[in-house]
Amino acid sequence: MLPSQTGPCQTSSRSLVFGLGPSITSEDGIITGAKLPTGRQIIRCMLAKKPGANGALSQFEATKGVLEQVRPFYKKANIAMMSDKRTCHKMVD
Template sequence: MLPSPTGPCQTSSRSLVFGLGPSITSEDGIITGAKLPTGRQILRCMLAKKPGANGALSQFEATEGVLEQVRPFYKKANIPMVSDKRACHKMVDFVNANNKLRKISQAKRSSETTAKQLEKMECRLDATFPLWPPNVEKLIDNP
């Protein structure tokens, strides 16, 4: 057997999670980068904290932890954020929407409806996760 570029007997990619991409690792628990976080970063960070597992954080505690990581990005960009409670609800709703998509049975995953739902979720995952108020343009003093 020839060694692969990633090393002997290693696979070149992690296992995939339907509707999310590569499997969740502990590295996903930290949001990095120079831009406002995307939906994918928020979701992966939330899932890395494993809310509800024995000895793990509750979903609300995990959300607060993610929010503490996101807050500096918004502060650096000088963009106001919604209240902590509203931000936590938006993140929980987003995780629940993704969980609903991932619970679709294998038999129905190739249907046209599922493909549309997956495409819509992919757009949400790749877009900046909106934690700003609806009137943010009026609140930002930047001519």
């Protein structure tokens, strides 16, 4: 394909994260909405709080922060949750 043609191999200005869509931003660190968060929202939130960058939280601490954001949604829907430790391990897996 010539450079002047547009097609599927043309790169966009936004980088894509495989399976998660557009690149992770700081806005992904907050889970909002009226429904239970999707797995994609939870993963994007965890990646927004990614450990290791400039003294950021450890992976478990970041996951615990995401859990604290998810807990009100489950409480409002009256859905029982597992223990914090088990839930964090499930999110990491």
